[in-house]
Amino acid sequence: MPNKSRISDLAIFGGHPAFADKLHVGRPNIGDRRAFADRMDDILDRRWLTNAGPFVQEFESRVAELAQVRHCIAMCNATIALEIAIRALELKGEVIVPSFTFVATAHALEWQGITPVFCDIDPRTHNIDPAKIEGLITERTTAIIGVHLWGRACNIEALARLAKRHSLRLLFDAAHAFGCSYSGEMVGGFGEAEVFSFHGTKFVNTFEGGAVVTNDDELAERVRLMKNFGFAGYDRVVYVGTNGKMSELSAAMGLTNLESLDKFVAINRENYRVYYQELSNLKGIKFTSYDEGERCNYQYISLEIDETQTGISRDELMEILWAENVLVRRYFYPGCHRMKPYADRPIGPLPETDRVARSILVLPNGTTVTLEDVRTICNLIKFALENGESVLSALRREKMTIGSPGASV
Numbered sequence: 001m002p003n004k005s006r007i008s009d010l011a012i013f014g015g016h017p018a019f020a021d022k023l024h025v026g027r028p029n030i031g032d033r034r035a036f037a038d039r040m041d042d043i044l045d046r047r048w049l050t051n052a053g054p055f056v057q058e059f060e061s062r063v064a065e066l067a068q069v070r071h072c073i074a075m076c077n078a079t080i081a082l083e084i085a086i087r088a089l090e091l092k093g094e095v096i097v098p099s100f101t102f103v104a105t106a107h108a109l110e111w112q113g114i115t116p117v118f119c120d121i122d123p124r125t126h127n128i129d130p131a132k133i134e135g136l137i138t139e140r141t142t143a144i145i146g147v148h149l150w151g152r153a154c155n156i157e158a159l160a161r162l163a164k165r166h167s168l169r170l171l172f173d174a175a176h177a178f179g180c181s182y183s184g185e186m187v188g189g190f191g192e193a194e195v196f197s198f199h200g201t202k203f204v205n206t207f208e209g210g211a212v213v214t215n216d217d218e219l220a221e222r223v224r225l226m227k228n229f230g231f232a233g234y235d236r237v238v239y240v241g242t243n244g245k246m247s248e249l250s251a252a253m254g255l256t257n258l259e260s261l262d263k264f265v266a267i268n269r270e271n272y273r274v275y276y277q278e279l280s281n282l283k284g285i286k287f288t289s290y291d292e293g294e295r296c297n298y299q300y301i302s303l304e305i306d307e308t309q310t311g312i313s314r315d316e317l318m319e320i321l322w323a324e325n326v327l328v329r330r331y332f333y334p335g336c337h338r339m340k341p342y343a344d345r346p347i348g349p350l351p352e353t354d355r356v357a358r359s360i361l362v363l364p365n366g367t368t369v370t371l372e373d374v375r376t377i378c379n380l381i382k383f384a385l386e387n388g389e390s391v392l393s394a395l396r397r398e399k400m401t402i403g404s405p406g407a408s409v
């Protein structure tokens with residue numbers, strides 16, 4: 001990118017966008033295309049397209065092995081996997097969850113007539129704050145669902161202690177945490193069960209996909225039956241079930257991508273390292289860092305923007321970057337508690353969730369993002385912040401005269 005030296009060089013004020021094409025957060029990581037095409041041929045030759053086919057079984061074994069867990073039940077997506085895990089664990093009444101998560105975590109409960117009770121997050125980790133859980137427990141509470149946000153595991157020990165003390169079930173939404181560890185142990189075997197997502201935007205994708213992983217043999221058997229209508233044989237149904245099956249095509253994509261897992265981590269990590277170097281010391285920026293002592297997939301790069309120090313708000317910075325074709329995202333704004341139907345209910349104050357949701361910005365990462373892209377994005381952010389006051393007055397002037405400048409967010 002030619003360096004931006006004047007405010008008017010910013011695309012939002014009429015300059016050339018730094019990127020000719022849109023740079024997305026969540027561009028899929030794709031492994032060896034030839035290997036995938038060969039697997040696709042195998043599927044067509046075998047004429048076995050779904051229903052626990054050989055690729056699904058192989059994918060389940062590989063995921064179980066990588067997550068160091070006894071059972072993996074692959075599914076069509078993580079939302080259905082969460083719903084099935086919740087049902088198989090016989091949760092009811094109220095379940096305590098963080099509000100700062102993708103809305104699927106809450107919906108998976110609500111969809112089954114269970115009330116999600118939103119808990120605030122620990123501002124240092126963005127994960128559910130164990131210290132705030134006890135005050136939310138009632139006689140209707142049956143479980144806690146922790147979400148390993150950005151792939152950084154929850155405070156699992158504290159959650160397990162709480163769950164034990166109050167006889168609650170413990171489930172983890174590990175949608176972001178495939179390939180990550182906690183105290184040296186791979187995410188997958190904690191709580192009663194954990195749920196991975198293999199959606200197109202995730203570190204390892206199966207187009208759409210998810211999985212329940214667990215060390216509990218009985219639970220695994222229930223989950224396996226429930227994801228196939230409750231069939232225990234050709235004509236024998238033993239549970240109310242649904243259709244949560246993963247297709248052979250998805251499993252073929254998953255197996256292909258797993259073969260490139262180390263490469264995906266290496267690219268993500270190198271991008272993360274440059275983002276960290278360039279942005280972590282900026283005034284008013286709190287960079288979400290990963291623990292180098294743990295296994296991480298480094299898929300999510302997120303920052304908190306403290307407007308009181310940067311002068312520019314998160315949303316203003318986002319507008320500036322969108323105009324440059326950097327489509328940063330404000331995951332998980334505004335928090336589930338501010339979305340329907342939850343927003344219509346009386347919900348206790350969640351100050352940390354509100355603050356982080358107002359200030360978070362997620363930047364592009366993954367195998368389609370080059371180190372040069374990362375440096376360009378960092379330079380744009382630094383330029384906008386260094387010239388905060390002039391950028392801001394130009395932005396506000398322009399908004400007053402023409403309504404809204406270049407980008408629409």
Ligand code: T4K
Nearest residue numbers: 024025026027028077078079102104175197199200201209
């Ligand atoms: N729990 C948590 C904590 C989660 O984060 C999620 C999903 C779930 C549970 C449920 O998992 P799944 O049921 O989805 O398996 C995206 C994903 O759709 C969602 O899977 C993910 N979390 C969430 C964090 O992000 P959106 O609304 O941002 O999707 P969308 O369509 O805007 O895509 C994101 C960006 O990725 C776009 O800018 C374009 C790019 N993209 C997307 C797709 C699908 C591509 O370049 N190619 C693609 O194929 O939710």
